[in-house]
Amino acid sequence: MKIGLFSDTHYCNCETIGGWRNPKLAYERTRDAMEKFQKEGVDLCFSLGDMTDHIEGDTKEDIKSYFEKMLSLIKSYSIPFYSVPGNHDYLMLTREEIENELGLKAPPYTIEKEEYTFIILDANYRSDYRCFDEAGVLWTDSNLPPYQVEYLKKQLKKATKPVIVLVHENLDPTVDESHIIKNAEEIRKIIKDSNKVKMVIQGHYHCGKNSVIDEIPYLTLSAMCESKENPYKIIEI
Numbered sequence: 001m002k003i004g005l006f007s008d009t010h011y012c013n014c015e016t017i018g019g020w021r022n023p024k025l026a027y028e029r030t031r032d033a034m035e036k037f038q039k040e041g042v043d044l045c046f047s048l049g050d051m052t053d054h055i056e057g058d059t060k061e062d063i064k065s066y067f068e069k070m071l072s073l074i075k076s077y078s079i080p081f082y083s084v085p086g087n088h089d090y091l092m093l094t095r096e097e098i099e100n101e102l103g104l105k106a107p108p109y110t111i112e113k114e115e116y117t118f119i120i121l122d123a124n125y126r127s128d129y130r131c132f133d134e135a136g137v138l139w140t141d142s143n144l145p146p147y148q149v150e151y152l153k154k155q156l157k158k159a160t161k162p163v164i165v166l167v168h169e170n171l172d173p174t175v176d177e178s179h180i181i182k183n184a185e186e187i188r189k190i191i192k193d194s195n196k197v198k199m200v201i202q203g204h205y206h207c208g209k210n211s212v213i214d215e216i217p218y219l220t221l222s223a224m225c226e227s228k229e230n231p232y233k234i235i236e237i
């Protein structure tokens, strides 16, 4: 089974943000990635979050149009696609708006595909467990709220196939500390103790990282808007 992955496109209507993020380049790279996914016969693909960004003066409608442009490109390839929300995606839109108006399912949810189970989580919550859409985005304060911790435990308990866990922010304790989910240690223990997780996939930390923790690969994708090379990945499991 082949899975196509990319992350942190930060798409919006400008060439560069802050002099180092390149949203339009990321859009072109997404096209190249989707072309390759199609050629390689990828079975499903994921965006690991921060699909959109914004520039000064942007309205809610502008952000929706960025999502729509990205989604129209991605969906033109007819590969089953799932989006993991990132902190930037909540700058102006709510979980409900992203789900109801853009058709991107709000995590947590589980996909069964062939011989694998995929669990998609949303750690865009402050330490008081209010979602970034309501509380305001604070990228250094991401938390998996208790209801999703319970969801993860239950889904792992009932899983009969190997599991892949996907979340935007980082569970890998070896990346820069400000990117790490505050209750990551508790979540890693749940993952380890289940003995069912084959891989953890994340975005958020733009440099990317490959780690093995408790004998489980933790893959952090490099950002499409920043890396020197196009950092999309096709993994075969």
Ligand SMILES: [Fe+2]
Residues within 6 Å of the ligand: 008, 010, 049, 050, 086, 088, 204, 206, 223
């Ligand atoms: Fe990002």
